Amino acid sequence: MSMHTFWNPRTETLDRPGLERLQAAKLRRVVAWAADRSPFYRQRLADAGVTPADLHTVADVTALPLLTRDEWMAAQTASPPYGTLPAIEAHQAVRVHTTSGTTGREPLRALDTRKDWAWAAEMWCYGLWGAGVRPADTAYVAFGYGSFIGFWGLHYGLEKIGALVVPGGAQDTANRVRQIVDFGATVVASTPTYALRLAEEARALGVDLPSSTVDKVILSGEPAGSIPATKQLIEEQWGARAFDTAGMTEVSTIFMFECAYQPGGAHIIEDHLLEEVLEPGGDTPVGYGELGERVVTSFGRSAVPLLRYRTSDLVIREPGSRCACGRIFDLYSGGVRGRVDDMKLVRGTNVYPRAVESIVRGHPEISEFQLRISREGTRDEITLRVEAGRADDGLRKRLLDELAQAHEGLRFRVEFCEPGGLPRFELKARRLVDDRPEMVPAHV
Incomplete structure (x- = not known):
């Protein structure tokens, strides 16, 4: 294999023991930095009774407490605008960036040097x-x-x-x-x-x-x-x-x-990130080939x-x-399989946007689509809206059959829209709209 294949051949071709030694050294360093300079982590690590000296191997990362987006947001809200996670003062940064806000929540604000x-x-x-x-x-x-x-x-x-x-x-x-x-x-x-x-x-x-x-x-x-x-x-x-x-x-x-x-x-990118895959919503590791939630240490x-940030990304890890x-x-x-909070429950059946998209994209005549969930009386309805040039009963039947097969027999509705009738997106698409009244509308 040519070394020109790799951006960093020294680390991309390390053996696994060598990679884990490198990760352990970097883990100790970043924890020491956080404990010394970040008010949030100083308190968090003291409460957990963890010091950098306790981290001998990558397996010791589990001694660190898990961090959620809600906790980050709470720290940001309590001490605006950037919260207590930063290990620097704002004037020491050169850039601030935010999350996209496509989930309808207030964006996180992150500083960088x-x-x-x-x-x-x-x-x-x-x-x-x-x-x-x-x-x-x-x-x-x-x-x-x-x-x-x-x-x-x-x-x-x-x-x-x-x-x-x-x-x-x-x-x-x-x-x-x-x-x-x-x-x-x-x-x-x-x-x-x-x-x-x-x-x-x-x-x-x-x-x-x-x-x-x-x-x-x-x-x-x-x-x-x-x-x-x-x-x-x-x-x-x-x-x-x-x-x-x-x-x-x-x-x-x-x-x-x-x-x-x-x-x-x-x-x-394992020489710069320590990634764990845990039971979604829990703290039990899952093995190779099992679906779980990404947890990342940078x-x-x-x-x-x-x-140890809970990302809500669903992944299946396999050996390199x-x-x-x-x-x-x-x-x-298969990359990121979806998100823990993507799943929607419709008449007792789990619906994942990724599964719907994989079906829709198998029909190249469809240029755009939207998934809409509504409540009619006491019954939830789910409608796939598509742009396909014109209404086509054959396409409608194929979509209905494929959607039902992938969702335990759940019956969707299929609605054809005029060309240009559905939203277009430059950044992250928001194709799922949940209009059920007693729920907070979610756009993902």
């Missing part, structure tokens, strides 16, 4: 290089460049690699399509939803994307990047290979990336340390040896 941003760019370099991005590439970043952390780190990672970066902010989709073609972009970065939206607009403009210079599409921001039907649709509409990544504001960068071998999963972000690329890093099979 110059060192943090250099680290965030380095993490993106692992993923970009692993997907085959090189200095000769021209990369178009289809992103609004607002306070949402989004693709900021990717932008700086591309610059660090030496690629030519075209920032695609502050314009409409048609102009972005024209710029992708005009600049001869070879790489495009966007959410999976927006990659499909760009392709839709290109068709309307008469632009033949499969004949363009684009040969790689870097996806992030939504679990859809690892849904096989969605990825296949993106690759067909772009005539390019699509690569999934996933990150989060709380970490400030990506935690996993899909390499050029595309083994059906994404590598965890070694690289110094402004806001992150120790499943991939032929030669990396030691373990995989999340």
Whole structure:
């Protein structure tokens, strides 16, 4: 295996004992930093009776208390605007970013230093290089460049690699399509939803994307990047290979990336992040091949340390040896499978947005969709609204059968909408709308 395959061959090809020794050393260091400088963690670690000296191996991470988003938010609310988690004063930071707010909750606010941003760019370099991005590439970043952390780190990672970066902010989709073609972009970065939206607009403009210079599409921001039907649709509409990544504001960068071998999963960046998979909502570890909730400890972000943070992401971890690329890093099979809070209960049946999308994307004639849950009298109803050019009874029947088969016989309604009748999204899509009156409406 050529060392040119890896961004950091020294750590990406370490043996497992060597990797775990490195992780243990970094764990002790970040816990010492947090205990010394973060008011939140100083109290939290003292209450738990844990010191850095107690952390001899990676297994000792379980001695640290788990952190939830609600706890972070409570600390932020009690001491606005940034809370008590930061290990620095606000004037020592160079940037503030927020979560996207797509779940309808107040966004988290996170500070970063110059060192943090250099680290965030380095993490993106692992993923970009692993997907085959090189200095000769021209990369178009289809992103609004607002306070949402989004693709900021990717932008700086591309610059660090030496690629030519075209920032695609502050314009409409048609102009972005024209710029992708005009600049001869070879790489495009966007959410999976927006990659499909760009392709839709290109068709309307008469632009033949499969004949363009684009040969790689870097996806992030939504679990859809690892849904096989969605990825296949993106690759067909772009005539390019699509690569999934996933990150989060709380970490400030990506935690996993899909390499050029595309083994059906994404590598965890294990030399910079310590990831656990626990029973959803609990604290019991689950083994390889079992669905569980991601819990992350970040070694690289110094402004806001992150120790054992419950992400609500659902994942299935598998050994890195499943991939032929030669990396030691373990995989999340199928990427992020969804979120603990994504599941909706409809007439006693669990409904996951990812499962619905995997069905919808198997029908390329559908350009956009929305899932709506309502209550009629005492009965819950669930409706799949689709744009497919025209009402098609054959398509309706196929969707109804596939949805029922995937959801224990639950009967959906299928409604056809006029072209352009459903919302379009540039960042994270919000395709599930729960209108049941006694519940707080959730948009995910």
